[in-house]
Amino acid sequence: MINQLHHFIGGERVAGTSGNFGDVTNPATGEVERQVPLASADEVRQAIQIAAKAQPAWAAVTPQNRARVMFKFKALIEEHMTELAELASREHGKTLSDAVGSVTRGLEVVEFACGIAQMLKGEYSENVGTGVDSYATRAPLGVVAGITPFNFPAMVPMWMFPMAIACGNAFILKPSEKVPSCALRLAELLEEAGAHPGVLNVVNGDKVAVGTLLTDPSVQAISFVGSTPIAEYVYQTGTAHGKRVQALGGAKNHMIIMPDADMDLATDALMGAAYGSAGERCMAVSVAVTVGDKVADALVERLKPRVESLKIGPYNDPDADMGPLINTAHRDKVKGYIDSGVEEGAELVVDGRGFSLQGYENGAFIGGSIFDRVTPDMKIYQEEIFGPVLSIVRAESYEDALGLVNDHEYGNGTAIFTRDGDAARDFTTRTKIGMVGVNVPIPVPVAYHSFGGWKRSLFGDHHMHGPEGVRFYTKLKTVTERWPSGIRQGAEFVMPVLK
Numbered sequence: 001m002i003n004q005l006h007h008f009i010g011g012e013r014v015a016g017t018s019g020n021f022g023d024v025t026n027p028a029t030g031e032v033e034r035q036v037p038l039a040s041a042d043e044v045r046q047a048i049q050i051a052a053k054a055q056p057a058w059a060a061v062t063p064q065n066r067a068r069v070m071f072k073f074k075a076l077i078e079e080h081m082t083e084l085a086e087l088a089s090r091e092h093g094k095t096l097s098d099a100v101g102s103v104t105r106g107l108e109v110v111e112f113a114c115g116i117a118q119m120l121k122g123e124y125s126e127n128v129g130t131g132v133d134s135y136a137t138r139a140p141l142g143v144v145a146g147i148t149p150f151n152f153p154a155m156v157p158m159w160m161f162p163m164a165i166a167c168g169n170a171f172i173l174k175p176s177e178k179v180p181s182c183a184l185r186l187a188e189l190l191e192e193a194g195a196h197p198g199v200l201n202v203v204n205g206d207k208v209a210v211g212t213l214l215t216d217p218s219v220q221a222i223s224f225v226g227s228t229p230i231a232e233y234v235y236q237t238g239t240a241h242g243k244r245v246q247a248l249g250g251a252k253n254h255m256i257i258m259p260d261a262d263m264d265l266a267t268d269a270l271m272g273a274a275y276g277s278a279g280e281r282c283m284a285v286s287v288a289v290t291v292g293d294k295v296a297d298a299l300v301e302r303l304k305p306r307v308e309s310l311k312i313g314p315y316n317d318p319d320a321d322m323g324p325l326i327n328t329a330h331r332d333k334v335k336g337y338i339d340s341g342v343e344e345g346a347e348l349v350v351d352g353r354g355f356s357l358q359g360y361e362n363g364a365f366i367g368g369s370i371f372d373r374v375t376p377d378m379k380i381y382q383e384e385i386f387g388p389v390l391s392i393v394r395a396e397s398y399e400d401a402l403g404l405v406n407d408h409e410y411g412n413g414t415a416i417f418t419r420d421g422d423a424a425r426d427f428t429t430r431t432k433i434g435m436v437g438v439n440v441p442i443p444v445p446v447a448y449h450s451f452g453g454w455k456r457s458l459f460g461d462h463h464m465h466g467p468e469g470v471r472f473y474t475k476l477k478t479v480t481e482r483w484p485s486g487i488r489q490g491a492e493f494v495m496p497v498l499k
Helices: 041-059 064-081 081-091 096-115 154-165 181-192 207-215 226-241 263-278 292-309 328-343 398-407 420-432 464-471
Strands: 007-009 012-014 022-025 030-036 123-129 132-140 143-147 168-172 200-202 219-225 243-249 254-256 285-291 347-350 370-372 389-395 412-416 435-438 475-483
Touching: 007 181, 012 475, 022 243, 030 096, 041 132, 041 207, 041 464, 064 096, 064 154, 081 096, 081 389, 096 154, 096 207, 096 219, 123 370, 123 389, 143 154, 143 207, 154 168, 154 181, 154 219, 154 398, 154 464, 168 207, 181 200, 207 226, 219 285, 226 243, 226 347, 243 420, 263 285, 263 292, 263 389, 263 412, 285 292, 285 398, 292 347, 292 370, 292 389, 292 420, 328 347, 389 435, 398 420, 412 420
Parallel strands: 143 168, 143 219, 168 200, 219 243, 254 285, 254 412, 285 389, 370 389, 412 435
Antiparallel strands: 007 012, 007 200, 022 030, 123 132, 132 475, 347 370
16 A cells, blocks of 8 residues: 655644645656645645744744754754655655765754854944934744755755744745655654744645745745746746745756866766766756867766766665656656757767666666757757756857856856866856856855855845845844933924934
């Protein structure tokens, strides 16, 4: 019998009542291992009401004591690290070592949230006018929500709810219905750490749940990570209903390789950045821009045998470099992109379409692929493939390479590999991208900085976690106060001026 999952609402496991379920498959085998309930609008609204009831008492808890809950939560995540990684790998397909790394990056945000008492300190000005003082504080928004993607079942939720909850909000998490188990387990651990029931609620669902969160007036803010078309929809719908929204979308991350670059370092970097997690990362490098044909030829010569020898296997194979894609439908979509690249005239150096793993023929496996001589008019260059496909674009000069980066509609991440400090400084200054690496292929900021792209990779004004996360999940309140001292000035009917 297939195991049926649940929601987590008001501190309890709650069975779904809509009668609708989604299948949760093992990407390595293609087998359905669990079913997840898909919430109705009424079920989502019930969770919102429970969160709204719990939030005021949680906001009244001192920041120091909220931080203590985060410290306990951090310890519980460390204690259950292997379990959480296993849940992520089994439902997503990524290797266990990759999953451990992703849980660890989420844990870093929890560690940052442990300092919430320091981050919520306001500003104070004494005697802004005679006998008048002014101070500013940051107040929680109320009920906020997060909608998270399938590729990071633990990390992306932890980029959202620890910061929101540490700031005094209650949170509704709607994880991808493809990978629900990590979110449910994290909610249980947070309550075990001491969070009030109803402060973190996990509602599984599809577009019905998303639509309810975007339109319900009790939800004050929405965090989202996913594809650009959906991110734009979430932003437009949420803001139209008066909500604060941060919606992180797709990417087409370029890595420029200069003639003076350490080619072995650049090759190692590309192998991990393009093929790690089977390319299912919004920060994956999917375009290598080589400056000069000699650089391109040297890069292809190094990359080709390494991509051909990638070890691909199920998540529990300790020797695997790369696991399967999320499901066979997405695998076929990636194959379609490779077909398109061939049809448009790109040179297919390594073709991963024919890969098959004995004993896992029904899994969503695909091999790594490399295209050379890709041009900007090609579909494989313009669109996010979200798979283990690397495109090499040959640029004649640094200026041409920089132009490719800046002209693309996406602006999530980019990198330059060079030994030239002038080139690196010019690149970091002039590139129109949100996250930039110098000899670092995946420049994901540490938790006490903020994560987010530019252009069509981010809709909204605030990046995620770090100081921006605190600003997003709080609103500014400024108080100007005077205590009577026996002085009476009478009524004033003009704009008051403090003296």
